[in-house]
Amino acid sequence: MSFSKENYQHLIAERAIFQRFLDETPKSDIIAQINLKSRIEELEASILIAKEKLPVHEAAKAKITFGGEPVRGSYGIVADFGSKVMQHLIEAVQKLAASIGKPLPNMGPTPEKKQNQLLITAVAKGSFGFELEELQDQLPLIDEPSQTEIALGQVLNILQISKDGTDDELSELIADLDRKAVVSVHDLLEMIAKNRAFCSYFFKGHALRFYNAESVRSAAKRLADDNRQEIEEVFTGQFEGALPHAQTFEFQLAMPIGDQDFIKGKISESAPSAEVINQNLNQIMDIRVLKILIGEGKPKYILLNVPDLNKDVKS
Numbered sequence: 001m002s003f004s005k006e007n008y009q010h011l012i013a014e015r016a017i018f019q020r021f022l023d024e025t026p027k028s029d030i031i032a033q034i035n036l037k038s039r040i041e042e043l044e045a046s047i048l049i050a051k052e053k054l055p056v057h058e059a060a061k062a063k064i065t066f067g068g069e070p071v072r073g074s075y076g077i078v079a080d081f082g083s084k085v086m087q088h089l090i091e092a093v094q095k096l097a098a099s100i101g102k103p104l105p106n107m108g109p110t111p112e113k114k115q116n117q118l119l120i121t122a123v124a125k126g127s128f129g130f131e132l133e134e135l136q137d138q139l140p141l142i143d144e145p146s147q148t149e150i151a152l153g154q155v156l157n158i159l160q161i162s163k164d165g166t167d168d169e170l171s172e173l174i175a176d177l178d179r180k181a182v183v184s185v186h187d188l189l190e191m192i193a194k195n196r197a198f199c200s201y202f203f204k205g206h207a208l209r210f211y212n213a214e215s216v217r218s219a220a221k222r223l224a225d226d227n228r229q230e231i232e233e234v235f236t237g238q239f240e241g242a243l244p245h246a247q248t249f250e251f252q253l254a255m256p257i258g259d260q261d262f263i264k265g266k267i268s269e270s271a272p273s274a275e276v277i278n279q280n281l282n283q284i285m286d287i288r289v290l291k292i293l294i295g296e297g298k299p300k301y302i303l304l305n306v307p308d309l310n311k312d313v314k315s
Contacts, residue, residue, distance in 0.1 A: 011043055011050060014043055022036040059133050060149035060152050061121075061131065061203075062202060063129060063131045063132065063201070064129050064199055064202070065124050065128060065200045066128060066198070068195070068197030068198050068213055069195060069196040070196075071128050073127075074125065074127060085192060085199075086130060088188040089155075089188055092155060092185045092187075093116065093118060094110050094116045094151070095180060095181040096150075096151035096177070096178075096184075097151035099181045100147050100150060117135045118132045119133045119135060120132060134149065155201065156203045158174065158177075158185050159189075159208045159219065160208045161173050162185075162189070162222045167297035171293070172300070175294065175300035175302075176300075176302075179225070182228075183223070185223055189219050189223065190220040192213070192216050193214075196213045198216050227295050228293070231290070232289070232290055233288070234288050235251065236284065237253040237262075237285075238284055239282075240281065247266060247267045249266075249267055249277060250262060250263075251263050254284065263301050264301065265300060266302045268290075271303040272309040276309055277306075280309055285307075288304045289304055290302040290304055
């Protein structure tokens with residue numbers, strides 16, 4: 001038997017099909033019930049074998065170290081600061097992970113926290129800190145990075161750009177991220193700066209280093225919610241095209257804004273799909289977009305609604 005990822009997924013799908021057959025089979029049909037249960041047991045045994053034979057994606061690891069007032073060289077760290085700062089970091093990772101592909105809820109706990117847990121595996125050498133690793137039992141199959149791994153990388157990118165990047169680069173990075181997830185990274189940096197501390201963050205061979213509390217404070221201000229504006233606007237014009245894989249659009253404005261005669265951006269789940277847009281090019285219509293401004297950076301756009309096309313889709 002082959003033990004490829006495709007084979008494993010086929011077994012999972014086949015089990016679901018036979019389970020549905022079993023659920024739909026009358027209990028009075030005893031022979032059919034026995035045959036279906038037997039097949040499901042065979043599939044479950046094959047699934048267990050296939051899962052054991054599959055190569056496992058290596059657990060993502062990250063490291064964060066601290067300096068400043070709460071740190072005693074490589075000897076130790078004030079416990080109150082250490083526990084709180086790690087809670088802020090873990091919360092930021094979990095919110096970024098949970099917001100991949102979908103927005104976070106406005107209220108309540110962060111979703112999928114159990115699926116995005118981190119282990120503290122060691123005390124980081126050098127300046128005092130901690131080594132982190134995602135749980136083995138939440139790892140995806142083969143070459144697919146987990147949400148936790150993606151989020152750990154996003155933390156690195158956000159820290160790097162908020163420290164050294166331009167407003168345009170920061171806007172390009174965080175405009176597509178959930179606002180509440182970005183605020184959680186801000187809260188992490190603000191907490192570090194308030195305690196007159198600074199940090200370094202390491203992930204996959206890349207390092208980001210703050211050298212003093214003031215640089216941390218400056219980065220936190222750039223991620224603050226009041227440095228981000230979100231404005232809904234309506235534009236008239238025509239679609240020039242959309243990319244289904246990237247879920248992006250380009251729209252020619254009927255009336256240019258200054259020297260800007262077109263806008264482009266992401267397509268939200270509430271808007272018509274890229275396929276629908278591409279079936280309605282070069283037609284004058286109104287679109288509703290969310291304009292996102294980060295500091296003095298160029299605006300980023302998210303397509304929210306196209307009334308005419310939405311009517312076509314619903315019909």
